[in-house]
Amino acid sequence: xxxxxxxxxxxxxxxxxxxxxxxxxxxxxxxxxxxxxxxxxxxxxxxxxxxxxxxxxxxxxxxxxxxxxxxxxxxxxxxxxxxxxxxxxxxxxxxxxxxxxxxxxxxxxxxxxxxxxxxxxxxxxxxxxxxxxxxxxxxxxxxxxxxxxxxxxxxxxxxxxxxxxxxxxxxxxxxxxxxxxxxxxxxxxxxxxxxxxxxxxxxxxxxxxxxxxxxxxxxxxxxxxxxxxxxxxxxxxxxxxxxxxxxxxxxxxxxxxxxxxxxxxxxxxxxxxxxxxxxxxxxxxxxxxxxxxxxxxxxxxxxxxxxxxxxxxxxxxxxxxxxxxxxxxxxxxxxxxxxxxxxxxxxxxxxxxxxxxxxxxxxxxxxxxxxxxxxxxxxxxxxxxxxxxxxxxxxxxxxxx
Amino acid sequence: xxxxxxxxxxxxxxxxxxxxxxxxxxxxxxxxxxxxxxxxxxxxxxxxxxxxxxxxxxxxxxxxxxxxxxxxxxxxxxxxxxxxxxxxxxxxxxxxxxxxxxxxxxxxxxxxxxxxxxxxxxxxxxxxxxxxxxxxxxxxxxxxxxxxxxxxxxxxxxxxxxxxxxxxxxxxxxx
Numbered sequence: 353x354x355x356x357x358x359x360x361x362x363x364x365x366x367x368x369x370x371x372x373x374x375x376x377x378x379x380x381x382x383x384x385x386x387x388x389x390x391x392x393x394x395x396x397x398x399x400x401x402x403x404x405x406x407x408x409x410x411x412x413x414x415x416x417x418x419x420x421x422x423x424x425x426x427x428x429x430x431x432x433x434x435x436x437x438x439x440x441x442x443x444x445x446x447x448x449x450x451x452x453x454x455x456x457x458x459x460x461x462x463x464x465x466x467x468x469x470x471x472x473x474x475x476x477x478x479x480x481x482x483x484x485x486x487x488x489x490x491x492x493x494x495x496x497x498x499x500x501x502x503x504x505x506x507x508x509x510x511x512x513x514x515x516x517x518x519x520x521x522x523x524x525x526x527x528x529x530x531x532x533x534x535x536x537x538x539x540x541x542x543x544x545x546x547x548x549x550x551x552x553x554x555x556x557x558x559x560x561x562x563x564x565x566x567x568x569x570x571x572x573x574x575x576x577x578x579x580x581x582x583x584x585x586x587x588x589x590x591x592x593x594x595x596x597x598x599x600x601x602x603x604x605x606x607x608x609x610x611x612x613x614x615x616x617x618x619x620x621x622x623x624x625x626x627x628x629x630x631x632x633x634x635x636x637x638x639x640x641x642x643x644x645x646x647x648x649x650x651x652x653x654x655x656x657x658x659x660x661x662x663x664x665x666x667x668x669x670x671x672x673x674x675x676x677x678x679x680x681x682x683x684x685x686x687x688x689x690x691x692x693x694x695x696x697x698x699x700x701x702x703x704x705x706x707x708x709x710x711x712x713x714x715x716x717x718x719x720x721x722x723x724x725x726x727x728x729x730x731x732x733x734x735x736x737x738x739x740x741x742x743x744x745x746x747x748x749x750x751x752x753x
Numbered sequence: 754x755x756x757x758x759x760x761x762x763x764x765x766x767x768x769x770x771x772x773x774x775x776x777x778x779x780x781x782x783x784x785x786x787x788x789x790x791x792x793x794x795x796x797x798x799x800x801x802x803x804x805x806x807x808x809x810x811x812x813x814x815x816x817x818x819x820x821x822x823x824x825x826x827x828x829x830x831x832x833x834x835x836x837x838x839x840x841x842x843x844x845x846x847x848x849x850x851x852x853x854x855x856x857x858x859x860x861x862x863x864x865x866x867x868x869x870x871x872x873x874x875x876x877x878x879x880x881x882x883x884x885x886x887x888x889x890x891x892x893x894x895x896x897x898x899x900x901x902x903x904x905x906x907x908x909x910x911x912x913x914x915x916x917x918x919x920x921x922x923x924x925x926x927x928x
Contacts, residue, residue: 354862356855357851357855357858357859357862360850360851360852360855361848361850361851364849364850364891365850660846661846661848661849663846664842664846664848664859665848665859665863666831667805667807667834667840667842667846668834668835668840668859668860668863668907669831669832669834669835669836669860669863669864670831670863671827671828671831671832671863672827672828672831673828674831674863745807745808746806746807746831746834747802747807747808749807749840749842749846750798750801750802750807750842750843
């Protein structure tokens with residue numbers, strides 16, 4: 353296919369082609385960046401959180417009367433929960449993983465905030481915390497009940513030993529095992545690393561260091577405490593109901609507020625990400641649809657205004673496929689002009705998004721994907737008018753009306 | 754050689770059937786020059802469309818250079834038009850977006866001819882009609898007579914073995 357005659361035609365009447373090319377350029381710039389954001393959101397939502405999300409649920413409660421006895425009440429409740437046949441493990445906990453709310457602290461390899469530092473999200477749990485999360489240790493051991501402590505309210509208590517994820521261990525001790533090492537809190541209190549957790553996410557899915565998590569052998573303050581329960585596979589919903597009923601039967605001075613599955617909580621946390629992905633998907637579909645309509649419109653207009661010219665070309669020897677290829681090639685050239693301009697716009701938009709909203713820089717293969725996608729869309733949109741052109745009879749050339 | 758035998762062509766609508774060619778026969782030998790004349794509506798245009806393979810016919814036979822063209826598919830008919838038939842349309846049918854050179858080039862491109870050979874043929878054809886100096890002009894920048902000469906050059910640029918002129922009267926004079 354020779355493109356010189358096509359370029360000559362486009363040069364003579366460039367307005368429509370330029371407008372469609374601009375439309376394609378804008379579509380490409382927005383589609384590529386939107387796609388990039390969607391994929392990022394999906395990657396975020398579909399990351400492996402490490403914990404047994406489908407089988408975990410939480411019981412929220414508050415002290416309600418003088419008969420509430422702090423740790424004793426919590427121990428009673430936990431014993432009740434653990435006695436349910438469909439419960440695998442249960443613990444008291446200070447925050448809900450993947451919920452968007454939690455606690456964090458900084459630890460150092462040397463006292464006085466010196467040496468290597470790790471900022472980590474921590475959960476206060478008892479000896480069943482590890483099992484309730486459903487995470488495994490790669491090194492070391494779980495803490496036992498003897499070191500689980502309920503510190504006085506508003507004290508600067510630090511546990512003697514903790515469990516940390518591999519992410520934290522590598523940040524603090526990148527060249528050696530962190531197991532058994534002593535680290536220091538911000539107030540220079542020493543803490544021993546008792547075990548290394550393979551992998552788990554903490555409370556804030558949007559945090560870059562979401563995998564920097566520690567488990568503290570601490571019974572949390574009533575202000576934050578709730579129970580985390582891990583049911584046997586497939587029994588979560590039944591256990592949620594039974595747990596609430598069982599706890600309500602025990603009158604120990606606290607009232608059950610709500611029972612929620614971790615799946616529900618995580619879905620709520622990721623709702624914005626999902627909504628953004630859906631919203632941007634709709635934007636992409638609309639932009640591609642509008643671009644396709646523009647291409648279709650221009651191609652259809654060109655065919656209808658050149659019917660006699662098509663007939664003449666057929667009369668002097670063009671085959672149907674020659675006519676089809678002519679209009680597809682013309683459309684491809686217009687689209688290519690648009691995508692070249694669109695690539696520049698997409699990179700500029702990507703740069704602006706990355707600097708303004710601290711997003712990652714647009715990956716170039718998204719641009720390639722966008723270009724190929726728009727080429728396909730444009731060819732599909734132009735195919736029908738081009739095919740109509742190819743069916744024009746050569747006898748049209750001799751008709752005067 | 755051109756030979757039509759008992760060719761029939763009718764145009765049909767829901768209400769009307771119009772016989773444009775009824776058992777039409779014509780034989781033209783190599784080197785012969787034939788003019789088709791007749792009153793309006795006598796079927797001259799239909800005959801030329803059928804002869805030029807622009808339209809099919811209903812019955813009869815049509816042999817061009819000893820080939821039964823009624824049996825050719827659409828691509829083969831295009832090839833025959835490109836190789837054996839030259840058209841000079843009544844309104845010239847030049848492509849307005851292409852200059853004189855590119856207009857003459859149109860049928861040659863469909864023949865997949867090399868660029869150098871095409872250029873040589875186009876230059877010869879434009880020389881023949883005295884338009885070498887206008888090859889970069891657009892049709893709209895030419896007079897009617899010049900446009901007709903471009904159409905002749907386009908038909909002449911090929912190895913023309915049969916030339917069906919579609920110049921119905923009154924014909925534009927060629928100087």
